[in-house]
Amino acid sequence: MAKVTIGLDAELVVEVMVLAGIGSPQDAVEAVVRDYIARGHRTEARTELKDLNLRELDAKPQEPQG
Numbered sequence: 001m002a003k004v005t006i007g008l009d010a011e012l013v014v015e016v017m018v019l020a021g022i023g024s025p026q027d028a029v030e031a032v033v034r035d036y037i038a039r040g041h042r043t044e045a046r047t048e049l050k051d052l053n054l055r056e057l058d059a060k061p062q063e064p065q066g
Contacts, residue, residue, distance in 0.1 A: 013025045022028040 008029065013029060016032050017023065017025060017028040020028045020031050022031060
């Protein structure tokens with residue numbers, strides 16, 4: 001996998017290291033990014049089921065109102 005080098009504020013990285021309990025700045029930031037991505041995928045999976053249910057309701061024929 002390709003690697004990318006970025007610059008981050010040292011205080012931000014230290015905060016991430018402390019909160020994640022990880023001693024390596026690289027590993028701590030990588031863990032946070034991976035968690036963020038995984039959380040996004042979980043959210044997509046949950047909302048996709050709701051969207052499918054709503055589409056099924058919209059697709060059902062409506063009874064004529066009289």
